[in-house]
Amino acid sequence: MTWLIEARGVSIDYRTDAGWINAVRDIDLTIAPGEIHGLVGESGSGKSTLALALMRYLAPNARISAGRILFDGDDLVPKPAEAMRKLWGKQIALVPQDSLAALNPSHRIGDQIAEIARVHDGLSPSAAHKLAVEMLRRVHFNDPEGAARRYPHQLSGGMQQRAMIAMALIARPRLLILDEPTTSLDVTTEAAIIDLIHDLIHETQAAALFVTHNLGLVAQLCDRVTVLYAGEVMASGGVSAMFTRPLHPYTISLLASLPRPIRGTETRLSTIEGVAPAPTQRPAGCVFAPRCPAAVSICDQKPPIETVGEGHLIRCHRWREIETGALIIETAPTALEPNTLDDVLLAPYTLKAIHLHKTFRRGGIRAWLMGKRGTKAVDDVSLSVRSRSTLGLVGESGSGKTTAARLIAGLETPDEGTLELLEMPLSSNLRARPVETLRRLQMVFQNPNDSLNPYRSVGAALARSIRRLSETKLSSVEVERRVKALLAAVRLSSDYAKCYPTELSGGEKQRVAIARAFAADPALVIADEPTSALDASVQSAVLNLLKDLRVQRGVSYLFISHDLNAVSYLADWIAVMYRGQIVEEGTVDDVYGFPSHPYTEALISAIPNPDPTIRTRRIRLNEEPDDQIPTVGCRFHRRCPRKIGALCETDAPPWRDAGGQHFIRCHIPIEELRAVQSENTLMTESG
Amino acid sequence: MMRFLIRRIALLALTLLITSVIVFALTQLLPGDVARLILGREASQEALDNLRVQLGLNDPIPVQYWNWLTGFVSGDWGRSFTSGSPPIRPLVMERLGNSLRLAALALIFSVPLSIILGALAALREQSPLDSVISLATLAVVGLPEFVTGLALINIFALGLGWFPASASANAESLGDLLRQLTLPAITASFVLVAYIVRLTRAGVIEELKKPYVRTATLKGLSRGEVLTGHVLGNALLPTITVIAISFGWLIGGLVVIENVFSYPGLGRLMTTAIERKDIPLMQAVVMVTIFFYAVANLVADLLYALLNPRIRLE
Numbered sequence A: 001m002t003w004l005i006e007a008r009g010v011s012i013d014y015r016t017d018a019g020w021i022n023a024v025r026d027i028d029l030t031i032a033p034g035e036i037h038g039l040v041g042e043s044g045s046g047k048s049t050l051a052l053a054l055m056r057y058l059a060p061n062a063r064i065s066a067g068r069i070l071f072d073g074d075d076l077v078p079k080p081a082e083a084m085r086k087l088w089g090k091q092i093a094l095v096p097q098d099s100l101a102a103l104n105p106s107h108r109i110g111d112q113i114a115e116i117a118r119v120h121d122g123l124s125p126s127a128a129h130k131l132a133v134e135m136l137r138r139v140h141f142n143d144p145e146g147a148a149r150r151y152p153h154q155l156s157g158g159m160q161q162r163a164m165i166a167m168a169l170i171a172r173p174r175l176l177i178l179d180e181p182t183t184s185l186d187v188t189t190e191a192a193i194i195d196l197i198h199d200l201i202h203e204t205q206a207a208a209l210f211v212t213h214n215l216g217l218v219a220q221l222c223d224r225v226t227v228l229y230a231g232e233v234m235a236s237g238g239v240s241a242m243f244t245r246p247l248h249p250y251t252i253s254l255l256a257s258l259p260r261p262i263r264g265t266e267t268r269l270s271t272i273e274g275v276a277p278a279p280t281q282r283p284a285g286c287v288f289a290p291r292c293p294a295a296v297s298i299c300d301q302k303p304p305i306e307t308v309g310e311g312h313l314i315r316c317h318r319w320r321e322i323e324t325g326a327l328i329i330e331t332a333p334t335a336l337e338p339n340t341l342d343d344v345l346l347a348p349y350t351l352k353a354i355h356l357h358k359t360f361r362r363g364g365i366r367a368w369l370m371g372k373r374g375t376k377a378v379d380d381v382s383l384s385v386r387s388r389s390t391l392g393l394v395g396e397s398g399s400g401k402t403t404a405a406r407l408i409a410g411l412e413t414p415d416e417g418t419l420e421l422l423e424m425p426l427s428s429n430l431r432a433r434p435v436e437t438l439r440r441l442q443m444v445f446q447n448p449n450d451s452l453n454p455y456r457s458v459g460a461a462l463a464r465s466i467r468r469l470s471e472t473k474l475s476s477v478e479v480e481r482r483v484k485a486l487l488a489a490v491r492l493s494s495d496y497a498k499c500y501p502t503e504l505s506g507g508e509k510q511r512v513a514i515a516r517a518f519a520a521d522p523a524l525v526i527a528d529e530p531t532s533a534l535d536a537s538v539q540s541a542v543l544n545l546l547k548d549l550r551v552q553r554g555v556s557y558l559f560i561s562h563d564l565n566a567v568s569y570l571a572d573w574i575a576v577m578y579r580g581q582i583v584e585e586g587t588v589d590d591v592y593g594f595p596s597h598p599y600t601e602a603l604i605s606a607i608p609n610p611d612p613t614i615r616t617r618r619i620r621l622n623e624e625p626d627d628q629i630p631t632v633g634c635r636f637h638r639r640c641p642r643k644i645g646a647l648c649e650t651d652a653p654p655w656r657d658a659g660g661q662h663f664i665r666c667h668i669p670i671e672e673l674r675a676v677q678s679e680n681t682l683m684t685e686s687g
Numbered sequence B: 001m002m003r004f005l006i007r008r009i010a011l012l013a014l015t016l017l018i019t020s021v022i023v024f025a026l027t028q029l030l031p032g033d034v035a036r037l038i039l040g041r042e043a044s045q046e047a048l049d050n051l052r053v054q055l056g057l058n059d060p061i062p063v064q065y066w067n068w069l070t071g072f073v074s075g076d077w078g079r080s081f082t083s084g085s086p087p088i089r090p091l092v093m094e095r096l097g098n099s100l101r102l103a104a105l106a107l108i109f110s111v112p113l114s115i116i117l118g119a120l121a122a123l124r125e126q127s128p129l130d131s132v133i134s135l136a137t138l139a140v141v142g143l144p145e146f147v148t149g150l151a152l153i154n155i156f157a158l159g160l161g162w163f164p165a166s167a168s169a170n171a172e173s174l175g176d177l178l179r180q181l182t183l184p185a186i187t188a189s190f191v192l193v194a195y196i197v198r199l200t201r202a203g204v205i206e207e208l209k210k211p212y213v214r215t216a217t218l219k220g221l222s223r224g225e226v227l228t229g230h231v232l233g234n235a236l237l238p239t240i241t242v243i244a245i246s247f248g249w250l251i252g253g254l255v256v257i258e259n260v261f262s263y264p265g266l267g268r269l270m271t272t273a274i275e276r277k278d279i280p281l282m283q284a285v286v287m288v289t290i291f292f293y294a295v296a297n298l299v300a301d302l303l304y305a306l307l308n309p310r311i312r313l314e
Helices: A047-054 A079-085 A108-123 A126-136 A145-150 A157-171 A186-203 A215-221 A239-244 A248-256 A319-324 A343-347 A364-369 A401-409 A437-441 A457-467 A477-490 A494-498 A508-518 A537-553 A565-571 A588-592 A598-606 A645-649 A670-687 B001-028 B036-040 B043-056 B063-074 B089-123 B128-144 B143-158 B174-208 B211-216 B223-236 B237-252 B255-260 B268-274 B279-306
Strands: A005-016 A019-031 A038-040 A063-070 A094-096 A177-181 A207-212 A224-229 A232-238 A305-311 A312-314 A348-360 A374-388 A390-393 A416-421 A422-424 A441-444 A524-528 A556-561 A573-578 A581-587 A653-659 A662-667
Touching: A005 A047, A019 A038, A019 A047, A019 A063, A019 A224, A019 A457, A019 A508, A038 A047, A038 A186, A038 A215, A047 A063, A047 A177, A047 A207, A079 A645, A094 A157, A108 A126, A108 A145, A108 A157, A157 A186, A177 A305, A186 A207, A186 A215, A186 A401, A186 A598, A207 A215, A215 A239, A224 A239, A224 A248, A224 A416, A232 A239, A232 A248, A248 A537, A305 A319, A348 A401, A348 A556, A374 A401, A374 A556, A374 A573, A374 A581, A390 A401, A390 A565, A401 A416, A401 A441, A401 A556, A416 A581, A437 A441, A437 A457, A441 A508, A457 A477, A457 A494, A457 A508, A477 A494, A477 A508, A477 A537, A508 A537, A537 A556, A556 A565, A565 A588, A573 A588, A573 A598, A573 A653, A581 A598, A598 B143, B001 B063, B001 B279, B036 B043, B063 B279, B089 B174, B089 B223, B089 B237, B089 B268, B089 B279, B128 B174, B143 B174, B143 B255, B174 B223, B174 B237, B174 B255, B211 B223, B211 B237, B223 B237, B237 B268, B255 B268, B268 B279
Parallel strands: A038 A207, A038 A224, A094 A177, A177 A207, A390 A556, A390 A573, A441 A524, A524 A556
Antiparallel strands: A005 A019, A005 A063, A224 A232, A232 A312, A305 A312, A348 A374, A348 A416, A416 A422, A573 A581, A581 A662, A653 A662
C-alpha cells in the first residue's frame, strides 16, 4: 500500500509557563489516496493539533518534538516555511471549522477562492475568477456568478462552508484536512455538506482526514478511523470493524454511551465515569485506565500499540481477552421506571403556553427609514408540558425554539398569548411573578460558563438560590445541609461546594447549573440545549442525571435541543418548530414514525447513524437564505420535497389531527402522508 | 449607500445648526457691552445708541441670531471689531488655507510612517523592536508640543540651520513653503504618530489572531502577502476613523504649535479674536473649525462603511 500521508511516531509539545507540555504523543497515522480517514476525539484530545500538524502548520508556541510526517514519501517536519508555502493550498488544503470566521470579511467570495489559482497556477485574474465560479457551481451554488460577488456575511452558514470547500479544492490538492467542517451547522445542512464532501473526494481521489467528535458522521462518511484519547491513539482501523466489533474499552464505552433513536424500554445511557485528563495530568501508564471499567494492575504501564488485523491497531493490554470474549466491557444500560403511555397521554398539565407571538423589532429611526420590519420569531405557538413528562422542542437555528423558551421563562415578553403553570395563570412578566412561581419554574442554560458567576463558589451559588427561593428564613446549618443534598442529587461530592466554576470541567459545571435549578422544588425545568457544549462521554451522564431527577423529584422538562437523538432519549413528547411555527407535535414514537411532517421526515433522515451498516434514506433539503422566508402559505414550501402545488405557496396549511394527540401542520392529508412515507421506507429497505 | 450618504449629510447639517446656536448663545454671555467695546471708553451715549441700532443689538436675541445665521450662510460673515473693521471672511479663508496646508503635510508625514511602525510592532509582538516602538512613540506623545517644537527649532533651525525657525506662510516657491512647514508639521505629527501606531498595532494583533489569517497562510501566501492582502485592510478600519477625525484637530487645534512657529493658522486667529473680544471673528473661526470637525467625522464614517462591506451592504 502506498500512503499519500504517513505519520510515524509524531509527538507535539506546547510551550507554557511551566515548560514544554506534551499534547500529542507517538502518533502513527496513514491515509491512502481516495480514502476518507476519520480522526475522532473529545475536546482536548489533541485531534485538531494533530490534524494541522499533518499540514506542518503549528501554533507559534508548538513544536513537533519527535517523528516524521511523510507526504508522498517526503518528510515535512524539517521543511522550511517557503517549501511548505508551495504545498499549502496547492497540494494540501484545509477546510476549517466555523467558515464565517475563516473567510476574510472584507473580500468577495470569488476573489478569495480565485486567489489560490492566481498564486499557485499563475492564472490571470479573469481566468482565476472563471475557475472560481466553476468551483462554486461544483459545490452546488444555484447562482455561482452572484455568489462570487458576495461577501461572506451575505451567505448562510452552509453556503459559507460550501465556499470553503470550493476554495480548498480549486487547486486540486492531493490531501484535504477537514477540521470539524460541519460542527456549527444545522443537521439538515450538515447532511448535505457531508454528501458533497463524499462525492467530491471520490471524484478527485484526494486523500482526506476528517476530524470530528461526531461518531455518526464517521460511520456514514469515513473508510477508516483513528480514535484519539488524551493525545494518544487508542485504536485505528476500518470503520465497519471498529464500529461493529470494537476492541478497545474506550471505543466500546463511547459507542455505548450515544443516545440512539431506538425506542422501547426506557433505560439509562451507559456512561464513562470521570473526565479526560488535562495534558499536565496524564497518567504514566495507559491514559484511559483511570476511567476504564476493565483497568487492572498492568494498566499502570503504558500499553504498546499492536496490530490486530489488516490495518487495525489497538493500544490496550487486554484487547485479546476482549476479542475472544473472555472480557466483556459492561455497557448494559440500567433500566429505569418508565412513564407508561397513560402517564404520557393523560397526566394533568404542568405548563400551558397558548398562542404565543413574538416579533423582534429593529430599533430606531434607521430601521424605520430602511423599511425593515421586525422578524417574527414566534408565530402563534402553543405548547403544553404534562406532569412528570418531558416535552422535547426541536428545530434548527432560527426556528424560534429558544425564543419560545425565553417567553415561557419570562425572560422575554410575548406580544400576545397567555401562560399557565400548574393550571394557574402565569404572568408573562418575570418581575410580576411571585416567589412561589419562581420556585416552581426554573431554567438551565446552554453554556454553564456564562450562567455561573465565576467569582462565587459552587456552595455559595447554591446557597444563594436556596435562600432566595425559600418560603421561610433558613438557618445557615439548614442551608448547608441543603447544599450538600443538592450536590449529592447531581452526583457531586460535597467537596465541590468549595470549588469555583473555573476549577470544574464542562460536565461538572452543567451539573452545578442543574443543581441550582433544583434549589427549591421545581415543577417545570426549562433546559435550553443543556448538553450541546459537552463531549459525548460527558453528555450521556448529564442526560441520565436529568432523567433520574425527573423520576426522583417528579419534575417536568421543557427540553430544547437540535440533537434529535438526545431528545428522543429524554422526551415523551416532541414538538418540531420551523421558522417560528410548530409544524408537528406528538409522542416521541408518533413523531419518529409515520406519518410525519415533511420537515420532520427530512430532519430525522439527516441524523447520522453511528452504525455504519445502516444507511438510512437520505432526504436532502436545499438551503434557504434568511431574506427569502415565505410569509404567506407554508413556511417550508420552498424547501419541501413533498410540495403539492400552488396551494402551499398561497394558503397557510391546516393543523391536522393524526390521532392519539399527534398533530401535523401540512396541506397533505394524513392518510396520503402515511401512504407516501411508508412506501419510501419500504423502498429503502429493499434497495 | 445613497440613503446612508443623504442621511449622514442631513445629520451633519443638524449638527452645524445646533452648534451655531450654542456658539451664538455663548458669545452672548461674554461680559462687556459690544458697542462700548468697539467705540471705547470715551464714546458718547448717542454714538453708542447709534451703533447699537446699526448692529441690531436692540433686537430680540432670536432675531439677532437669525440675522447672524442667514448672513453667515449667505457669505456675509460681518466685520471685525478691530481697527479698520476688515471684513471677516477673507481673513478667515486665508488662515484656513494656511491651516489646511500644514494639516495635509502633517498627515503625509505621520500616517504612512505610523502604519508601518504599528504593523512592525504587531508582527514582532513582545520583541525588543515592539518595545522600542511603543516606548518611543509614548515618550513623544507625552511631551508637550511646545517642548518638541522648541527642541526641533533648537536642533534643526538654530543648530543645523536646515529649516527656518518660524513659518510665515509667505513662501516664494513650493520648496520654500515645504522648508517652512516641515518643522511645525513634524511637531504635529509627533502627537498623531503615537495614537496611530498604537491603534494599528492593536488592530493588527487582533486581526492576526483571527481564523481567516490561518486560511490565508494555508493558501500558500507569504507573510507579506497575508499582511498586505488580508490583515491590513481589516486591521486599519478603526485607524482610518481616527486619522479622519484627527484632521479636524489639525485644522483648529494647533494653537500651541502655530504660536511656537509664529505660523498664521486658524488656531492663532482664534486666540487673537479671544484676546481682543472680537466676537464676530470668534464666531466665524469656531464655526469653520466645527465645520471641518464635522466633515472629517462624516468622511471617517463614509470611509469606514466603504471599506467594510458588513456595514456598506446592510
